[in-house]
Amino acid sequence: MKFLQFIAMIRSTKPELESKLSSMRIMDNNPQKPVVRMANLCVVSSHAVNGVAQLHSDILKSELFADYVSIWPKKFQNKTNDFQAEWESAKMADKQRLAQFIFQVTGVSIDPNSLFDLQFKRIHEYKRQLLNILGVVYRYKKLKVS
Numbered sequence: 001m002k003f004l005q006f007i008a009m010i011r012s013t014k015p016e017l018e019s020k021l022s023s024m025r026i027m028d029n030n031p032q033k034p035v036v037r038m039a040n041l042c043v044v045s046s047h048a049v050n051g052v053a054q055l056h057s058d059i060l061k062s063e064l065f066a067d068y069v070s071i072w073p074k075k076f077q078n079k080t081n082d083f084q085a086e087w088e089s090a091k092m093a094d095k096q097r098l099a100q101f102i103f104q105v106t107g108v109s110i111d112p113n114s115l116f117d118l119q120f121k122r123i124h125e126y127k128r129q130l131l132n133i134l135g136v137v138y139r140y141k142k143l144k145v146s
Helices: 001-011 015-024 038-045 052-063 066-071 079-105 128-145
Strands: none
Touching: 052 066, 066 079, 079 128
């Protein structure tokens, strides 16, 4: 939707917002340094606006874009919770596979609900912290053997 169409639509369908059009503009009115208001551009031109959490969606609707919500209430949505459940399920399935792999290779049983911190990359000699922790593990294993 072009901004002039947007203004015409507001004037014809929501005349009570006429006084707020200056704050809803996509371009700032400063002739010396015109500025594009990217958030306003996104709201006007997109088919949906989604917050990253329910709290953020509520702030968008009640404070930042309340005037736009009065025009397009269904445009403002919150869809983060569906993603989180799917992500947690995939993460748990991978942790269970990792626990099975560790058991098959080492015979050590690990709880999949544990926190895992894995690092898959080449070990460079200038990575002192990594070399230091490997040294700690080496010395610990030597102590256990003797």
